[in-house]
Amino acid sequence: MIIFPLFSGSAGNSTYLKCKNTAVLVDVGRSAKQTEDSLIQKNLHPSKINFIFITHEHLDHVKGLHIFASKYKIPVYSSKGTINFFRKKNNSRVISDKLLFKVIPSKGVEIGDFFVKSFNVSHDCCEGIGYIFETQNERKIAFVTDTGCVTNEMRNSIVGCDTLFLESNHDVKMVECGKYPYNIKKRIISDIGHLSNEDCAKELPNLVNSGLTHIILSHLSKNNNLAQLAYQTAVSTLFEHNMKENIDYTLFVSKNINNSCCSF
Ligand SMILES: [Zn+2]
């Protein structure tokens, strides 16, 4: 299993995941050129990507999708709502008749060496989803970003995962004291906005108890968060539950630009 978070944060999100002979990207939120460059830097070839999975239609998740997927003829999975949005909107930045879109079935789908399931998240978009990638050797990797809260449906989906990409978007005080207009602040903090460091951290102890060993804090806000603050909030919360870093779990903070190696 190889996992490379290529980009993470409001300037674009994309993660490379490979198991045996199947390689996928979750989101293509930077330009196709930046995505290609980032893969090549890691000795990964874009033409060897078999599938793309899109969480939702916001530009920081689909900016490079049209060019990248059509250039390399890669099928794109997403929710019905997101695919309908692409088709109806006829948004030339992300839509092309040449793109092969597939709706991810509610019971999940076997795709190469992965079994992939999705679940709904709570975000102000058409039909945002998170993903679970299961492998034959019982690895279970979960992606949860762009959600204003964690619902019971989400908890039930991700319980038992060994690796989790979880949004740790902002520090609430930094948002409140920051320079954004009131309506934007309200949107970020709302249940259909983004997940705060505190709300992210409080989900972790139960998940570590149920088998989570690798935590990747993702989608950090450039203006309303600090990597050290997100890291410290998660580690302190886990420490209160007697869970120690590098003994009970490992923790990695996905940076805004071109992350280095992260493979498990
Ligand atoms: Zn979003």
Ligand SMILES: [Zn+2]
């Ligand atoms: Zn986003």
